[in-house]
Amino acid sequence: MIMRDTDRALVQAATAVAKLRCRGDNHTVAAAARSADGRVFTGVNVYHFTGGPCAEVVAIGAAATQGVGELETIVAVGDRGRGVLPPCGRCRQVLLDYFPSIQVIVGPMDALRAVPVAELLPDTFVWADQQVEVPVSRPAAED
Numbered sequence: 001m002i003m004r005d006t007d008r009a010l011v012q013a014a015t016a017v018a019k020l021r022c023r024g025d026n027h028t029v030a031a032a033a034r035s036a037d038g039r040v041f042t043g044v045n046v047y048h049f050t051g052g053p054c055a056e057v058v059a060i061g062a063a064a065t066q067g068v069g070e071l072e073t074i075v076a077v078g079d080r081g082r083g084v085l086p087p088c089g090r091c092r093q094v095l096l097d098y099f100p101s102i103q104v105i106v107g108p109m110d111a112l113r114a115v116p117v118a119e120l121l122p123d124t125f126v127w128a129d130q131q132v133e134v135p136v137s138r139p140a141a142e143d
């Protein structure tokens with residue numbers, strides 16, 4: 001999908017946070033996510049050997065903190081001028097499960113594009129599709 005002006009602004013927002021806040025080994029990637037009403041939420045990764053969250057997940061949490069549960073587009077940008085980074089496998093799965101129609105900005109800086117997350121995760125496991133309703137067995141009525 002062609003990049004819109006709002007998509008470019010999102011890349012700029014993540015780039016600004018990466019430049020300003022990603023210094024040192026603990027925070028190396030910034031993400032920016034836009035809600036349907038145009039609000040932008042940013043986050044940085046929290047590196048830790050036990051499995052600290054990626055910047056995308058932190059941005060999702062920042063949006064949730066503000067009561068926003070629907071995100072339309074997301075992008076991650078690396079520190080030290082690394083540009084736009086594609087989401088890792090875990091983030092792709094999280095994004096798909098939380099926001100099945102979210103667009104993810106990927107690609108080299110001179111050819112960025114916004115793609116549906118499902119396109120980044122073909123033949124995927126969809127958690128919601130696997131939730132089989134099991135009839136609740138009720139104890140026989142007394143008396």
Ligand SMILES: [Zn+2]
Binds near residue numbers: 087089090091092
């Ligand atoms: Zn990730």
